[in-house]
Amino acid sequence: METFALTIAAVLMAGAPLVLATLGETLTEKAGIINLSLDGAILLSAMAAFAVASTTGSPWLGVIGGAAVGAAVAGTLGLIGIYLGQSQLAIGFILTLLCRDLAYFLGHSFSRQPGPDLGLWSIPGLQGAPFLGPIFANASPVIYLGLAAILFCWWWMYRTEGGMRLRAVGESPRAAFGRGIRVRLTRFAYCLAGGALVGMAGAAYSLAVKPGWGRPQGCEGAGWIALAIVIFGGWHPVRAALGAFFFAGLQVSGIYLQEVFPSIPAPVFQVAPFPMMILTLLAVNLGRVGWVQDLVRRHPVLGKLSGSWSIEAPAALGQDFDPKKGL
Numbered sequence: 001m002e003t004f005a006l007t008i009a010a011v012l013m014a015g016a017p018l019v020l021a022t023l024g025e026t027l028t029e030k031a032g033i034i035n036l037s038l039d040g041a042i043l044l045s046a047m048a049a050f051a052v053a054s055t056t057g058s059p060w061l062g063v064i065g066g067a068a069v070g071a072a073v074a075g076t077l078g079l080i081g082i083y084l085g086q087s088q089l090a091i092g093f094i095l096t097l098l099c100r101d102l103a104y105f106l107g108h109s110f111s112r113q114p115g116p117d118l119g120l121w122s123i124p125g126l127q128g129a130p131f132l133g134p135i136f137a138n139a140s141p142v143i144y145l146g147l148a149a150i151l152f153c154w155w156w157m158y159r160t161e162g163g164m165r166l167r168a169v170g171e172s173p174r175a176a177f178g179r180g181i182r183v184r185l186t187r188f189a190y191c192l193a194g195g196a197l198v199g200m201a202g203a204a205y206s207l208a209v210k211p212g213w214g215r216p217q218g219c220e221g222a223g224w225i226a227l228a229i230v231i232f233g234g235w236h237p238v239r240a241a242l243g244a245f246f247f248a249g250l251q252v253s254g255i256y257l258q259e260v261f262p263s264i265p266a267p268v269f270q271v272a273p274f275p276m277m278i279l280t281l282l283a284v285n286l287g288r289v290g291w292v293q294d295l296v297r298r299h300p301v302l303g304k305l306s307g308s309w310s311i312e313a314p315a316a317l318g319q320d321f322d323p324k325k326g327l
Contacts, residue, residue, distance in 0.1 A: 004131075005131050005132075005133075005134040005135050006134050006135075007252060007256075008135055009134060009135045009136075009139065009143075010252045011245055011248045011249045011252050012135065012139075012143045012146075012147075012245070012248075013139075013140055013142070013143060013208075013209065014209065014248035014251055014252055015146070015244045015245040015247070015248030015249075016140070016142040016143050016145065016146035016204060016208075016209075017042075017142065017146075017201040017202075017204035017205050017208075017209055017219070017222070018201065018222060018225065018226060018229070018244040018247060018248060019146040019149065019150065019201075019240075019241045019244040019245070020142075020145070020146055020149055020197050020198070020200050020201035020204060021038060021042060021197065021198050021201035021222060021223065021226040022226045022229045022230055022233070022240045022241065022243065022244045023149050023150065023153050023194075023197055023237055023240065023241065024038075024070070024193070024194035024195065024196070024197030024198040024200075024201070025038060025194060025198065025226055025227060025230045026153070026194075026230050026233070026235055026236075026237055026240050027153065027157075027166070027190050027193055027194040027197070028074065028190055028191055028193075028194035028195070029170070029230060029235060029313075029314060029317055030157065030166055030167060030170045030190070030235055030314055031166055031169050031170050031186065031187045031190035031191070031314075032169055032170040032173060032187060032314055032316040032317055032318070032319060032321075033077070033078065033081065033082065033088060033187055033190070033191050033317075033318075034088045034089060034092065034317060034318045035074055035077055035088070035092050035191065035194065035195070035198075036088075036089060036092025036093050036095075036096060036227070037073050037074070037077055037091075037092045037093075037095035037096045037099060037223075038096065038198055038222075038223030038224070038226050038227060039096045039100065039220070039221065039222065039223025039224050040073070040095060040096035040097060040098065040099030040100040040102075040103070040223070041069070041070050041073040041074070041095070041096070041099050041195065041198050041199065041202065041223065042070075042198060042199075042201055042202040042205065042219055042222050042223050043099060043100050043103040043104075043202065043217060043219065043220070044069055044073065044099040044100070044102055044103040044202065045066040045067070045069045045070045045073075045198065045199035045200075045201070045202025045203055046066065046103070046202035046203065046205045046206035046213065046217055046219055047103040047104075047106065047107035047110070047202075047206070047213055047217075048062075048065050048066055048068075048069040048199075048202075049062040049063060049065050049066030049069075049199075049202060049203030049206050049207055050062060050107070050110055050115055050206040050207065050211075050212065050213040051065075051106075051107060051110050051213070052064075052065035052066075053065075053115055053116050053117075053207060054110060054113065054115035054116065057116060058116070059116045059117055059118045059119075059207050060118075062116075062203055062206075062207055063118075063200060063203040063204075063207065065203070066199040066200060066202050066203030066206075066207075067196040067197075067199040067200045067203065068196075068199065069199050069202075070195040070196050070197070070198040070199020070200065070201075070202065071192045071193075071195040071196040071199060072195070073095055073099055073195055073198075073199075074191045074192055074194060074195020074196075074198065075188075075191065075192050075195065076091075076095060077091050077092055077095060077191060077195075078187070078188040078191035078192065079188075081320075082184050082187050082188055082191070082320075083184060083188075085320050085322070088318055089318070096223065104215055107213050110213045111213055111214045111215065112212070112213075112214050113212070113213070114212070115211070115212060115213075116207070117207050117208060117211035118140060118141050118142065118204075118207050118208045119140075119141075120138045120139060120140055120141075121138070121139060121140070121141050121144065122137065122138050123136055123137060123139075140208045140209075141208070142204040142208045142209070145200070145204070146204075146241075149197065150237060150238060150241045153237040154237045154238050157237060165181050165186055166186065166190055167314075168181060169181060169183045169186045169187055169316075169321075170314035170315070170316055170317065171314055171315045171316060172315060172316060173316050173319070173321040174321070177321070177323060183321050183323065184321065184323065187321075198223075198226075201222070201226075202219065205217065205218065205219040205222070206219075225247060226244070228278075229243040229244050229247065231313075234312065235312070235313060235314060
């Protein structure tokens with residue numbers, strides 16, 4: 001039981017930064033904005049967080065610095081994509097390449113240098129508790145941050161007026177504008193909020209999961225995985241978080257399998273989670289194939305299962321909105 005609990009703890013730790021990045025992109029895309037800058041923003045935020053933490057001696061100031069950098073990158077996308085009407089996809093892709101190179105260039109002086117990390121939080125009363133003790137008694141604060149972010153995002157999106165406005169501008173900006181919602185401003189606000197969560201994910205990597213800065217950092221490719229998980233989760237915060245933990249579980253299982261099968265080269269287990277995630281995405285998207293839809297219609301049980309994990313993108317995702325033209 002203790003071994004299983006420690007495995008769960010490892011999955012929560014590995015998945016926490018990915019959860020933050022996935023939730024950030026979910027918020028942004030729910031508002032109708034596609035942010036492809038995640039991979040570069042995570043790297044730049046990881047560098048900035050470690051640099052601030054090393055300079056000030058405070059890892060929490062580093063987290064704030066990482067969040068600020070993530071928000072700044074997303075804000076750049078928002079200004080150019082929302083207010084200037086340029087291609088969100090092109091700007092996001094350019095930003096991810098720019099941020100990646102900036103991270104390695106600006107962070108060169110901090111490479112392979114010792115620095116502070118977020119450490120562990122001890123919860124009184126859980127020491128020695130069965131199952132929960134090994135998971136939460138002495139855990140990184142990024143685990144609690146990730147779990148709290150899941151609950152908050154779900155509550156905000158589906159239980160508040162602000163969440164209703166968020167979904168409105170992502171589904172039908174013209175109708176939302178007609179109801180008096182400032183579509184561009186709302187989209188820009190959620191661009192910043194989502195970017196801040198992505199920046200916190202970068203800080204979690206360099207201050208908790210793999211403390212320090214260097215090349216490679218260990219979070220390369222995390223942004224692209226987060227983008228895929230948003231689709232896997234059907235743009236729902238809880239489902240997206242489950243997808244992030246699923247991917248983290250694949251990574252952790254690779255470590256155990258490497259011990260079971262020592263004759264297999266280690267890079268095989270390191271790379272395996274990525275094609276596994278792609279195959280899972282393909283399986284989830286099979287529901288859109290014609291013959292699968294016919295099969296679902298003939299078997300009501302399959303219809304209930306597929307309906308419980310539907311994938312429907314926001315109707316206005318990636319679409320510009322000009323309030324002067326009303327479209």
